[in-house]
Amino acid sequence: DTEVTQTPKHLVMGMTNKKSLKCEQHMGHRAMYWYKQKAKKPPELMFVYSYEKLSINESVPSRFSPECPNSSLLNLHLHALQPEDSALYLCASSHYRQVAGNTIYFGEGSWLTVV
Amino acid sequence: SQQGEEDPQALSIQEGENATMNCSYKTSINNLQWYRQNSGRGLVHLILIRSNEREKHSGRLRVTLDTSKKSSSLLITASRAADTASYFCAIISNFGNEKLTFGTGTRLTIIP
Numbered sequence: 001d002t003e004v005t006q007t008p009k010h011l012v013m014g015m016t017n018k019k020s021l022k023c024e025q026h027m028g029h030r031a032m033y034w035y036k037q038k039a040k041k042p043p044e045l046m047f048v049y050s051y052e053k054l055s056i057n058e059s060v061p062s063r064f065s066p067e068c069p070n071s072s073l074l075n076l077h078l079h080a081l082q083p084e085d086s087a088l089y090l091c092a093s094s095h096y097r098q099v100a101g102n103t104i105y106f107g108e109g110s111w112l113t114v115v
Numbered sequence: 116s117q118q119g120e121e122d123p124q125a126l127s128i129q130e131g132e133n134a135t136m137n138c139s140y141k142t143s144i145n146n147l148q149w150y151r152q153n154s155g156r157g158l159v160h161l162i163l164i165r166s167n168e169r170e171k172h173s174g175r176l177r178v179t180l181d182t183s184k185k186s187s188s189l190l191i192t193a194s195r196a197a198d199t200a201s202y203f204c205a206i207i208s209n210f211g212n213e214k215l216t217f218g219t220g221t222r223l224t225i226i227p
Contacts, residue, residue: 042217
């Protein structure tokens with residue numbers, strides 16, 4: 001059982017829609033991550049938040065907008081997406097940003113389909 | 116690219132047999148981790164091995180690391196149908212970027 005909860009599990013949205021993916025953890029972790037995973041590919045890092053501040057943005061297009069309202073919550077706001085953005089979006093957390101030596105806990109993911 | 120390459124890409128074995136997956140990488144690492152992913156679901160952390168360690172065990176899992184060859188292997192002994200999943204290695208490099216970079220993955224199928 002994962003202690004990182006993601007909602008919704010499935011989302012279908014049109015290219016003109018605005019939607020959000022949500023992630024929550026109650027493990028007291030101070031680093032949270034968004035990964036994108038296409039079918040049969042490894043996860044790719046999108047964003048890293050450390051102590052509620054954005055610390056890494058892997059050159060992600062601005063149509064993806066992350067937000068960390070508090071230490072337990074992480075959102076990913078979606079706007080004007082393209083069909084090629086359809087993927088599994090994974091949220092993860094760890095004790096702190098120094099990933100070395102830390103276990104990263106992943107949520108079950110949100111399947112996004114852009115039509 | 117710092118991404119690891121895993122071999123084989125897919126592996127099918129009979130239940131009860133041992134499964135071995137290999138991971139090769141190109142950069143100097145701080146540690147290497149292995150994750151399991153059931154189809155279309157989140158990743159589960161299996162084991163972490165540090166750059167100064169050569170072997171680590173966890174239950175039916177055995178991980179080895181050879182930093183001179185820049186390679187690691189994951190051995191699952193006495194496989195079970197529930198071990199069917201994709202397995203990814205992931206590395207943390209020594210170059211200040213603390214990004215966890217995943218390998219290409221091995222799809223393991225255990226035949227009952």
